[in-house]
Amino acid sequence: MSERPASTPTAPTAPREIDFWFDFASNYSYLSVMRIEQAAAEAGVPVRWQPFLLGPVFERLGWSGPPFVVQKEKGAYVKRDMERLCARYGLPWTWPSTFPRRALLPMRVAAFAAGEPWIGAWCREIMQMNFAEDREIDTPEAVHEALNRLGLPAGEIVAAALSDEHRSKLRTQTATAIERGIFGAPTFFVGDEMFWGNDRLEDVIAWAAGRTSA
Amino acid sequence: MSERPASTPTAPTAPREIDFWFDFASNYSYLSVMRIEQAAAEAGVPVRWQPFLLGPVFERLGWSGPPFVVQKEKGAYVKRDMERLCARYGLPWTWPSTFPRRALLPMRVAAFAAGEPWIGAWCREIMQMNFAEDREIDTPEAVHEALNRLGLPAGEIVAAALSDEHRSKLRTQTATAIERGIFGAPTFFVGDEMFWGNDRLEDVIAWAAGRTSA
Numbered sequence: 001m002s003e004r005p006a007s008t009p010t011a012p013t014a015p016r017e018i019d020f021w022f023d024f025a026s027n028y029s030y031l032s033v034m035r036i037e038q039a040a041a042e043a044g045v046p047v048r049w050q051p052f053l054l055g056p057v058f059e060r061l062g063w064s065g066p067p068f069v070v071q072k073e074k075g076a077y078v079k080r081d082m083e084r085l086c087a088r089y090g091l092p093w094t095w096p097s098t099f100p101r102r103a104l105l106p107m108r109v110a111a112f113a114a115g116e117p118w119i120g121a122w123c124r125e126i127m128q129m130n131f132a133e134d135r136e137i138d139t140p141e142a143v144h145e146a147l148n149r150l151g152l153p154a155g156e157i158v159a160a161a162l163s164d165e166h167r168s169k170l171r172t173q174t175a176t177a178i179e180r181g182i183f184g185a186p187t188f189f190v191g192d193e194m195f196w197g198n199d200r201l202e203d204v205i206a207w208a209a210g211r212t213s214a
Numbered sequence: 215m216s217e218r219p220a221s222t223p224t225a226p227t228a229p230r231e232i233d234f235w236f237d238f239a240s241n242y243s244y245l246s247v248m249r250i251e252q253a254a255a256e257a258g259v260p261v262r263w264q265p266f267l268l269g270p271v272f273e274r275l276g277w278s279g280p281p282f283v284v285q286k287e288k289g290a291y292v293k294r295d296m297e298r299l300c301a302r303y304g305l306p307w308t309w310p311s312t313f314p315r316r317a318l319l320p321m322r323v324a325a326f327a328a329g330e331p332w333i334g335a336w337c338r339e340i341m342q343m344n345f346a347e348d349r350e351i352d353t354p355e356a357v358h359e360a361l362n363r364l365g366l367p368a369g370e371i372v373a374a375a376l377s378d379e380h381r382s383k384l385r386t387q388t389a390t391a392i393e394r395g396i397f398g399a400p401t402f403f404v405g406d407e408m409f410w411g412n413d414r415l416e417d418v419i420a421w422a423a424g425r426t427s428a
Binding site for chain 2: 184193
């Protein structure tokens with residue numbers, strides 16, 4: 001590698017994996033959860049799914065809740081922004097009647113299953129329930145239904161996710177998110193290179209694939 | 215026009231003008247100020263330059279300053295984000311040693327000259343001083359220098375901008391920005407359709423040009 005001044009961004013030369021940090025309660029995470037697997041696969045870039053809870057992150061920043069809820073002006077805008085973006089991506093969209101929606105149980109399942117081949121499909125099922133069907137997702141019924149729809153053994157998986165061995169994973173994930181300087185979701189990393197927001201999904205994929213020269 | 219459900223975004227069918235709200239102190243405004251005139255011209259879309267002061271907007275939202283300054287995590291990220299974006303757009307970039315930089319005098323000139331054919335060139339000169347050359351911009355010297363560089367009568371223009379007739383324009387602009395629900399910069403409107411952030415520049419141009427079907 002040739003030397004460059006410190007301020008010049010450099011992209012890796014070979015495809016590297018993307019760490020994808022998300023929360024099921026987050027509307028902009030919805031957009032990336034629905035899109036990332038296909039987009040990354042097309043670029044030959046692997047994705048590591050990194051569920052974490054935004055709530056403790058916002059608390060640490062001194063916010064009483066999501067910025068869209070705390071600030072009315074921003075909230076009104078975000079609703080319109082989501083309509084336009086979902087129309088562009090061809091995604092179904094309903095502003096949830098409860099926002100942000102509690103998602104502890106499905107998040108625990110995601111933390112348990114982060115390395116499984118069905119993690120992407122699982123996340124899309126839950127996001128679909130929250131942001132397309134406006135349904136509660138933090139219930140055993142909803143979680144079982146979504147797992148069953150994927151042909152997975154719901155009882156076993158939920159029991160494992162709630163077991164002593166695995167139930168602390170989500171807390172560890174959230175602590176790691178804070179350590180890494182995450183302040184919102186979705187957030188992406190390629191190594192230490194951080195990208196924030198669904199608007200940066202295409203950028204982080206290009207970066208991981210080594211297609212960004214600057 | 216055919217009827218559509220209320221939630222489906224619709225774009226105008228003929229090119230319409232973009233109201234472009236910006237502040238010389240805002241780093242993401244820098245990106246749009248440097249790009250909008252050419253990009254809009256290529257799409258045949260007129261731009262109305264709408265300078266306003268972000269400070270009173272942030273105060274009204276209960277912030278003590280720009281979110282990037284108030285929140286250290288976000289601040290560190292934004293510096294990196296700006297490096298990457300400027301590299302992509304081919305724009306020079308230096309994080310200003312004073313941020314946000316005072317810009318009252320050049321903003322008054324912008325408010326005075328908003329309808330002039332040289333408004334775009336004027337804004338680019340000032341932004342270049344702030345974000346490429348890391349120079350103070352809220353001085354008579356800087357403002358005269360920038361106007362002279364454009365071949366404009368600096369003394370006359372500054373006197374007019376500070377005259378009783380025109381000096382209140384910037385305050386009126388800022389009040390209008392608050393009325394319209396603006397919470398950051400840059401912000402764009404096509405009619406009542408609002409777009410926030412440099413990331414939406416391409417979107418708002420497509421919308422104004424009638425190229426967005428959804």
